[in-house]
Amino acid sequence: MSKPLNVTIWNEYWHERNNPAVGKIYPNGIHAVLADGLREHGFESVTTATLDEPEHGLSQNVLDRTDVLLWWGHKKHDDVADDVVARVHARVLQGMGLVVLHSGHFSKLFKRLTGTACTVNWREDGERERIWVVTPEHPIAQGLGRYFELEKEEMYGEPFEVPAPDELIFLSWFQGGEVFRSGCCYVRGRGRIFYFRPGHETFPTYYDETVQHVIANGVRWVAPVMLDKNPPANTKRAPIEPIGKPA
Amino acid sequence: MSKPLNVTIWNEYWHERNNPAVGKIYPNGIHAVLADGLREHGFESVTTATLDEPEHGLSQNVLDRTDVLLWWGHKKHDDVADDVVARVHARVLQGMGLVVLHSGHFSKLFKRLTGTACTVNWREDGERERIWVVTPEHPIAQGLGRYFELEKEEMYGEPFEVPAPDELIFLSWFQGGEVFRSGCCYVRGRGRIFYFRPGHETFPTYYDETVQHVIANGVRWVAPVMLDKNPPANTKRAPIEPIGKPA
Amino acid sequence: MSKPLNVTIWNEYWHERNNPAVGKIYPNGIHAVLADGLREHGFESVTTATLDEPEHGLSQNVLDRTDVLLWWGHKKHDDVADDVVARVHARVLQGMGLVVLHSGHFSKLFKRLTGTACTVNWREDGERERIWVVTPEHPIAQGLGRYFELEKEEMYGEPFEVPAPDELIFLSWFQGGEVFRSGCCYVRGRGRIFYFRPGHETFPTYYDETVQHVIANGVRWVAPVMLDKNPPANTKRAPIEPIGKPA
Amino acid sequence: MSKPLNVTIWNEYWHERNNPAVGKIYPNGIHAVLADGLREHGFESVTTATLDEPEHGLSQNVLDRTDVLLWWGHKKHDDVADDVVARVHARVLQGMGLVVLHSGHFSKLFKRLTGTACTVNWREDGERERIWVVTPEHPIAQGLGRYFELEKEEMYGEPFEVPAPDELIFLSWFQGGEVFRSGCCYVRGRGRIFYFRPGHETFPTYYDETVQHVIANGVRWVAPVMLDKNPPANTKRAPIEPIGKPA
Numbered sequence: 010m011s012k013p014l015n016v017t018i019w020n021e022y023w024h025e026r027n028n029p030a031v032g033k034i035y036p037n038g039i040h041a042v043l044a045d046g047l048r049e050h051g052f053e054s055v056t057t058a059t060l061d062e063p064e065h066g067l068s069q070n071v072l073d074r075t076d077v078l079l080w081w082g083h084k085k086h087d088d089v090a091d092d093v094v095a096r097v098h099a100r101v102l103q104g105m106g107l108v109v110l111h112s113g114h115f116s117k118l119f120k121r122l123t124g125t126a127c128t129v130n131w132r133e134d135g136e137r138e139r140i141w142v143v144t145p146e147h148p149i150a151q152g153l154g155r156y157f158e159l160e161k162e163e164m165y166g167e168p169f170e171v172p173a174p175d176e177l178i179f180l181s182w183f184q185g186g187e188v189f190r191s192g193c194c195y196v197r198g199r200g201r202i203f204y205f206r207p208g209h210e211t212f213p214t215y216y217d218e219t220v221q222h223v224i225a226n227g228v229r230w231v232a233p234v235m236l237d238k239n240p241p242a243n244t245k246r247a248p249i250e251p252i253g254k255p256a
Numbered sequence: 257m258s259k260p261l262n263v264t265i266w267n268e269y270w271h272e273r274n275n276p277a278v279g280k281i282y283p284n285g286i287h288a289v290l291a292d293g294l295r296e297h298g299f300e301s302v303t304t305a306t307l308d309e310p311e312h313g314l315s316q317n318v319l320d321r322t323d324v325l326l327w328w329g330h331k332k333h334d335d336v337a338d339d340v341v342a343r344v345h346a347r348v349l350q351g352m353g354l355v356v357l358h359s360g361h362f363s364k365l366f367k368r369l370t371g372t373a374c375t376v377n378w379r380e381d382g383e384r385e386r387i388w389v390v391t392p393e394h395p396i397a398q399g400l401g402r403y404f405e406l407e408k409e410e411m412y413g414e415p416f417e418v419p420a421p422d423e424l425i426f427l428s429w430f431q432g433g434e435v436f437r438s439g440c441c442y443v444r445g446r447g448r449i450f451y452f453r454p455g456h457e458t459f460p461t462y463y464d465e466t467v468q469h470v471i472a473n474g475v476r477w478v479a480p481v482m483l484d485k486n487p488p489a490n491t492k493r494a495p496i497e498p499i500g501k502p503a
Numbered sequence: 504m505s506k507p508l509n510v511t512i513w514n515e516y517w518h519e520r521n522n523p524a525v526g527k528i529y530p531n532g533i534h535a536v537l538a539d540g541l542r543e544h545g546f547e548s549v550t551t552a553t554l555d556e557p558e559h560g561l562s563q564n565v566l567d568r569t570d571v572l573l574w575w576g577h578k579k580h581d582d583v584a585d586d587v588v589a590r591v592h593a594r595v596l597q598g599m600g601l602v603v604l605h606s607g608h609f610s611k612l613f614k615r616l617t618g619t620a621c622t623v624n625w626r627e628d629g630e631r632e633r634i635w636v637v638t639p640e641h642p643i644a645q646g647l648g649r650y651f652e653l654e655k656e657e658m659y660g661e662p663f664e665v666p667a668p669d670e671l672i673f674l675s676w677f678q679g680g681e682v683f684r685s686g687c688c689y690v691r692g693r694g695r696i697f698y699f700r701p702g703h704e705t706f707p708t709y710y711d712e713t714v715q716h717v718i719a720n721g722v723r724w725v726a727p728v729m730l731d732k733n734p735p736a737n738t739k740r741a742p743i744e745p746i747g748k749p750a
Numbered sequence: 751m752s753k754p755l756n757v758t759i760w761n762e763y764w765h766e767r768n769n770p771a772v773g774k775i776y777p778n779g780i781h782a783v784l785a786d787g788l789r790e791h792g793f794e795s796v797t798t799a800t801l802d803e804p805e806h807g808l809s810q811n812v813l814d815r816t817d818v819l820l821w822w823g824h825k826k827h828d829d830v831a832d833d834v835v836a837r838v839h840a841r842v843l844q845g846m847g848l849v850v851l852h853s854g855h856f857s858k859l860f861k862r863l864t865g866t867a868c869t870v871n872w873r874e875d876g877e878r879e880r881i882w883v884v885t886p887e888h889p890i891a892q893g894l895g896r897y898f899e900l901e902k903e904e905m906y907g908e909p910f911e912v913p914a915p916d917e918l919i920f921l922s923w924f925q926g927g928e929v930f931r932s933g934c935c936y937v938r939g940r941g942r943i944f945y946f947r948p949g950h951e952t953f954p955t956y957y958d959e960t961v962q963h964v965i966a967n968g969v970r971w972v973a974p975v976m977l978d979k980n981p982p983a984n985t986k987r988a989p990i991e992p993i994g995k996p997a
Contacts, residue, residue, distance in 0.1 A: 102373055102417070104887060115490060124369040125445050126349055128488040130649075136499040139990070141661045141682050146845060146940035151975050155662070164495075167635045167674060168649070170349070170445055170488050173422060176916075180661060180674060180682045184991070185495030188635050188674045188682050198372050198417055199887035234892050241375040241417050243362060248411075248432030249880070250925070252383040351640060377896075386743070388908045388929050393598060393693035398728050402871075402909070414882045414921060415896070423669075427908060427921060427929045431744070435882050435921045435929050446640035481645050496633070497678070596867055596911070609984060616865040619939050620843055622982040630993040658989075664843070664939055664982050667916060679989030692866050692911055735869040735911050737856060742905075742926030746877040 013053040014232050017075040018043045019067065021082040021089075022059040024210040031210045039081050039208070039215060043110075046221035047228065060085055065093050072100045076236070077228050080119070081208065083112035094118050102198030103240050106231025108224065111208035114169075119204070122197050123171050129189070130166035136184040138162040138207065140191055149178050149192060149203065149226045157219040163209035165189045171204075181206060192223075194230070198240065201231040260300040261479050264322040265290050266314065268329040268336075269306040271457040278457045286328050286455070286462060290357075293468035294475065307332055312340050319347045323483070324475050327366070330359035330457065341365050349445030350487050353478025355471065358455035361416075366451070369444050370418050376436070377413035383431040385409040385454065387438055391425050396439060396450065396473045404466040410456035412436045418451075428453060439470075441477070445487065448478040507547040508726050511569040512537050513561065515576040515583075516553040518704040525704045533575050533702070533709060537604075540715035541722065554579055559587050566594045570730070571722050574613070577606035577704065588612050596692030597734050600725025602718065605702035608663075613698070616691050617665050623683070624660035630678040632656040632701065634685055638672050643686060643697065643720045651713040657703035659683045665698075675700060686717075688724070692734065695725040754794040755973050758816040759784050760808065762823040762830075763800040765951040772951045780822050780949070780956060784851075787962035788969065801826055806834050813841045817977070818969050821860075824853035824951065835859050843939030844981050847972025849965065852949035855910075860945070863938050864912050870930070871907035877925040879903040879948065881932055890919050890933060890944065890967045898960040904950035906930045912945075922947060933964075935971070939981065942972040 020040035024031040035042055040057040047055045058066025060082075072078075078097065082089065094117045101107050101122060109119050114127050138159045142150045166187030172195070179192030191206035205227055208214045215221070267287035271278040282289055287304040294302050305313025307329075319325075325344065329336065341364045348354050348369060356366050361374050388403045413434030419442070426439030438453035452474055455461045462468070514534035518525040529536055534551040541549050552560025554576075566572075572591065576583065588611045595601050595616060603613050608621050635650045660681030666689070673686030685700035699721055702708045709715070761781035765772040776783055781798040788796050799807025801823075813819075819838065823830065835858045842848050842863060850860050855868050879900045883891045907928030913936070920933030932947035946968055949955045956962070 098371075121368075122371040124345075124371045126487065128490050130491050130493045132493050132495060134495060134499060136495070139680055143661050143663075143684070144667070144937070145662055145978075146937060146942070146975060148975050164493075166493060167637050168488065168639055169637075172419065172442070172444060173638070173671065175420060177667065177671070180684075182676060182680060182682045184497060184499045186497040186633055186676060187493075188676045190637070190674075195419070196885070196887060197419060201887065234887060234889050237886075240373065241415065243375050244377050246377045246379050246411075246413060246434075248379060248381060248383070250431060250433040252381060252431045386927055390908050390910075390931070391690070391914070392731075392909055393690060393695070393728060395728050414884050415886055416884075420885070420918065424914065424918070427931075429923060429927060429929045433880055433923060435923045437884070437921075443638070443640060448640070481640060481642050484639075592865075615862075618839075618863040618865045620981060622984050624985050624987045626987050626989060628989060628993060630989070658987075660987060662982065666913065666936070666938060669914060678991060678993045680991040681987075689913070691913060734867065735909065737869050738871050740871045740873050740905075740907060740928075742873060742875060742877070744925060744927040746875060746925045 014076045014228070015074050016047060016052050016055045016077045016079070016228060017071060018055065018057045018079040019081065020057065020059050021085045022061070023084050034213050035210070039210065042215045043079060043224065046215065047225060050221065050225035052228065060088060065089060067093050067097060069096060072096060072105065075105055077106035077108065077232055079108045079110060080113045080116060081110045082116045083210065086116050089117055094121060098122060099240070101200035101202065103238060104199035104233040104236040106228070106233055107200060107202045108227045108231060109202065109204045111206060114204060122202060125172060126170045128170045130187065132164040132185060133209070134164065134185065135161040135212065136164060139182040141180045141182065142178070143180050144176065144178050147176060147178050148230050149223065151226055152222060153219070159207055159214060159217065161212050162207055162214060165206055199233070199235065199237055203227040203231050261323045261475070262321050263294060263299050263302045263324045263326070263475060264318060265302065265304045265326040266328065267304065267306050268332045269308070270331050281460050282457070286457065289462045290326060290471065293462065294472060297468065297472035299475065307335060312336060314340050314344060316343060319343060319352065322352055324353035324355065324479055326355045326357060327360045327363060328357045328455065329363045333363050336364055341368060345369060346487070348447035348449065350485060351446035351480040351483040353475070353480055354447060354449045355474045355478060356449065356451045358453060361451060369449060370442070372419060373417045375417045377434065379411040379432060380456070381411065381432065382408040382459065383411060386429040388427045388429065389425070390427050391423065394423060394425050395477050396425050396470065398473055399469060400466070406454055406461060406464065408459050409454055409461060412453055446480070446482065446484055450474040450478050508570045508722070509568050510541055510546050510549045510571045510573070510722060511565060512549065512551045512573040513575065514551065514553050515579040516555065517578050528707050529704070533704065536709045537573060537718065540709065541719060544715065544719035546722065554582060559583060561587050561591060563590060566590060566599065569599055571600035571602065571726055573602045573604060574607045574610060575604045575702065576610045580610050583611055588615060592616060593734070595694035595696065597732060598693035598727040598730040600722070600727055601694060601696045602721045602725060603696065603698045605700060608698060616696060617689070619666060620664045622664045624681065626658040626679060627703070628658065628679065629655040629706065630658060633676040634701070635674045635676065636672070637674050638670065641670060641672050642724050643672050643717065645720055646716060647713070653701055653708060653711065655706050656701055656708060659700055693727065693729065693731055697721040697725050755817045755969070756815050757788055757793050757796045757818045757820070757969060758812060759796065759798045759820040760822065761798065761800050762826040763802065764825050775954050776951070780951065783956045784820060784965065787956065788966060791962065791966035793969065801829060806830060808834050808838060810837060813837060813846065816846055818847035818849065818973055820849045820851060821854045821857060822851045822949065823857045827857050830858055835862060839863060840981070842941035842943065844979060845940035845974040845977040847969070847974055848941060848943045849968045849972060850943065850945045852947060855945060863943060866913060867911045869911045871928065873905040873926060874950070875905065875926065876902040876953065877905060880923040882921045882923065883919070884921050885917065885919050888917065888919050889971050890964065892967055893963060894960070900948055900955060900958065902953050903948055903955065906947055940974065940976065940978055944968040944972050
C-alpha cells in the first residue's frame with residue numbers, strides 16, 4: 010500500500026498528570042510513548058488525542074481520516090461523552106480498525122462494541138506476567154517466540170466477561186495464580202478490533218520492545234481492507250429472480 | 257428439571273391493532289399465538305408483555321422471574337424506553353435466555369447485545385422462503401428434516417450486519433434470489449440468545465407448526481443453566497500463590 | 504429422556520498393569536474408576552473396553568449401542584488398529600458423543616477428528632494445576648466455582664496444536680509457568696467432542712470429585728440429540744424450484 | 751514482501767483428457783487456466799502439478815518450496831497416494847497455504863484436514879448460482895460487490911458436512927432451491943485453508959474474471975505469515991517458575 014495508514018492514539022491522560030509515580034514513567038503521557046513505538050515500527054502518520062481536548066480530540070473530521078484508532082482509558086471512562094462514543098462506534102462499524110489497550114476493556118466504547126459487561130478480576134501487586142502465544146500462525150504473533158514476559162504488571166484474571174473472541178491469540182499466566190485471554194480479535198461490522206491486555210500505568214510496559222512489536226502487529230491486522238463511508242442501512246431491494254406477487 | 261421454565265413473550269403489539277390485515281391474522285396479537293404454540297409444546301408457565309403496559313410489562317420484578325424472554329418488535333423500536341432496554345440487557349448477561357424474532361433484529365435490545373447495526377436487505381413481496389438446516393446435530397434443529405418452507409414471507413437478505421454467530425443453525429433461500437443466516441446463536445455474559453428470522457406480521461407464520469417447533473426448541477436451548485443475580489463486577493482479588501510485592 | 508444413555512469407557516489399560524506405582528493408584532484400571540464416578544453421577548448403563556480385548560472391545564455392535572464414548576490412551580496409541588479407529592471416527596460423525604481424556608489428545612482418533620498434530624509441551628513434575636472456568640454459562644461448567652485445583656498433575660502447555668475449539672470452557676494455570684486450553688468443545692459431523700486435560704496416570708486425578716463432576720457434565724453435553732445411522736453421502740438431488748436445462 | 755510467493759496448482763487432469771466436452775473448454779487443463787489467471791493478478795511464480803506425474807508432481811522438494819497450493823480433484827480422489835496426501839497434510843500444518851476448489855471438498859486431503867466426511871448434495875443441471883458476500887470486510891471479499899453470479903454451475907447444497915468454518919465469507923443461492931456455504935476459511939496448525947465452491951469442469955467457470963479475482967484474494971489470504979519447517983512435537987519442558995518436586 011503506497012498511502013500510509015493514519016493512526017490516532019487516544020489516551021485519557023489523567024494518571025500521568027495526577028499521580029507523580031505515573032508521571033515519572035510517562036512524563037508526556039502514555040500516548041506519546043505509544044506514538045514513538047509505532048513510528049519506530051515504520052508508521053509514518055501517527056497522531057494523538059486526549060480526553061481534555063475539545064470533543065476529546067475525536068471530532069468527526071479526525072475520525073474520518075483515521076484508519077486505525079488505539080484506545081487507553083481507565084479512571085475517566087465515565088467522562089467520555091456519549092456522542093463521541095457513538096461516533097467512534099459508528100466509525101468502527103464502517104471499517105476503522107481499533108486496538109483496545111489494557112483497562113480500555115472497561116471503556117464505554119468496548120462495552121458498546123462487545124455488548125457485554127467486560128468485567129475482570131484484578132490485582133495491582135506488580136507481579137510477573139507471562140504471555141503465551143496460542144495461535145502462532147496469526148499475523149499478530151509474527152516474530153514472537155513461544156511466550157514473552159513482563160516482570161511487573163497488574164493482574165487481570167478470568168472470567169473476562171466478553172463474547173468468545175473470533176480469534177484468540179494470547180493467554181497470560183500470572184505469578185499469583187490466574188490466567189487471562191490477553192489477545193482477543195473481533196470483527197464488528199466492517200471493523201476489526203484487537204484487545205491487548207498489558208499496560209498498567211504504574212509500570213513501564215509500553216517501553217517494552219515486545220509489547221511495542223505486538224501493538225505494531227495489531228495495528229497492521231486491524232487496518233481496514235475497505236472503509237465504507239456509507240454504512241449499510243436496512244435497504245429495500247427489488248427481486249433479482251422473477252417471483253409472483255402476494256395474493 | 258422439576259420447576260417449569262418461566263417464559264415471557266414480549267410484543268410491541270402495534271400492527272395488530274392498527275393494520276386491519278394484520279389484525280385479521282392475529283386478532284389477539286402475535287404474542288397470543290406464540291404463547292399458544294409454546295403451551296402446546298409443553299411449556300406450563302408462559303406469560304406475555306406488550307409495549308403499552310407500564311414499563312412495557314417488563315418491570316424488574318417480571319424480569320427477575322423470567323427464565324426465557326421472546327422479543328417481537330418492528331414499528332416501535334424507538335418507543336421502547338432506554339432504561340427498560342438496559343434492564344433486559346443486564347438480565348440477559350445474568351443468564352436469562354432470549355429468543356429474538358424476525359424484525360426484532362433491529363430492536364435497541366439486539367443492537368445493544370450484538371454491538372452492531374444489525375441491518376439487512378429486505379422486500380415485502382410475499383415470496384417463498386426455504387429454510388435449510390446447516391447444523392443438523394444442534395438441539396434447535398432437533399426433529400427437522402433437511403429444510404422447511406414458508407409459502408409467503410418477507411425477504412431478508414445478506415449481508416446481515418451482526419457478529420459472526422457462535423453457532424449458525426439455519427440458512428434461508430428466497431425465491432427472489434437472496435440468502436440469509438436465519439438461525440443464529442450467541443452467548444453474551446451468562447445468557448444465550450437465539451435469533452430466528454421468520455415472522456412478518458402480514459403472513460400467518462407463527463401458526464406454522466414447524467416454526468412453532470423451532471421456537472420451542474430455541475426456548476429450551478436458551479434456557480439458563482444458571483442464573484447469577486450477582487453478575488460479575490471488576491473485582492479485586494488477593495493472590496492465590498505467593499508473590500513478591502512490587503519494589 | 505426415559506432411556507438411559509449407554510456410556511462406554513475405553514482405556515488402553517497398560518500403565519496400570521506394567522507400572523506398579525500406577526497399579527497401586529488404579530488397581531482395576533483407570534476405566535474402573537471412571538465407571539464408578541459416572542455411576543455415582545446417575546449414569547445407569549456404563550461399560551468398559553480395553554486395548555487387549557478382541558477389536559479392542561470396540562466391535563461395530565458395541566459402538567452401535569454406545570451413545571457416549573470416553574477415551575484414555577497414552578503409551579499404546581500406535582497399537583490401536585486403524586480399522587477400529589476408522590469405525591469409531593465414523594460413529595462420532597453419526598452422532599456418538601466423545602469425551603477425550605488427558606493424553607488421549609495424541610490418539611489416532613483425536614488426530615483424525617481434528618486434522619491436526621495435537622502436540623503439546625509437557626512436564627511430569629507433579630506440580631499444581633489450577634483450572635479456571637472461562638465460560639461459566641456452559642453446561643459443562645455447571646456447579647463449579649471460579650476455579651478448581653489439582654495438587655499434583657502433569658503439565659501440558661501451549662501451544663496446543665488443535666483447531667480453535669468451537670467452545671472453550673477451561674484454562675489451566677500451572678505452577679511452573681505455563682497455561683493450557685484444558686476444556687475444549689468441538690462438533691464434527693453430528694457428533695460432539697469434549698476434550699478434558701487432567702488425568703495423568705501417576706496421580707489419583709480420577710478420584711477427584713470435581714474432576715468426576717466435570718466428566719459427568721461432559722458426558723451429558725456430548726450425548727447425542729440424534730444418532731443418524733445413515734450418515735450423509737454425496738447425494739444427487741432433483742431441483743425443488745423449476746430451472747431450465749443446460750443448453 | 752519482496753520475495754514472490756511460490757504457488758503450485760494441483761489438478762487431477764482427467765476430465766479434460768477423457769471427456770471431449772471438458773477438453774473443449776479446458777484444452778490445456780483446468781490448472782493452465784488457473785495459472786493464467788493468477789499470473790494476470792500479479793503472481794510471478796506459478797507452477798502446476800498433476801496426478802500422472804511421478805509422486806503426482808508433489809515431491810517433498812516441490813512442497814518445500816511451495817508457499818500456497820491450489821487443489822482441484824473430482825473423479826480420481828482415490829488414486830491420490832496416501833503418502834503424498836500425508837506429505838501435503840504435514841506441509842499445511844507447517845504453514846503452507848491451501849486453496850481447495852470445488853469438488854476438492856471430497857479429496858482425501860480435505861477430509862484429512864477437516865476430520866469430517868465433507869459430503870454435499872449436488873445436481874449437475876447447469877443452473878444459475880448467485881454468490882453472496884456475507885463478510886464484506888474480509889480480505890477475500892475485497893473488490894467484490896454484494897454478490898456475483900455464474901450463469902451455469904453445478905449445484906452443491908447444504909448440509910455441507912464440515913466443521914463450522916473459522917470464517918464464513920460466501921453463501922450461494924441456487925436457482926433450483928438450495929443454499930451452500932461457498933467460501934469457508936480454516937486454520938489448521940500454522941496453515942490457512944480457503945475452500946471455494948465454484949468450478950465444475952463442464953462449465954467455463956475458471957475463465958470468469960470475478961472467480962479469478964476471488965482465487966487471487968484467497969491465495970493472498972492463505973499465504974503463510976511464517977513457515978515452520980520444524981513443526982511442533984510433543985516436547986518436554988523444564989519449569990520456568992520454581993516448583994517443588996513430587997513427593
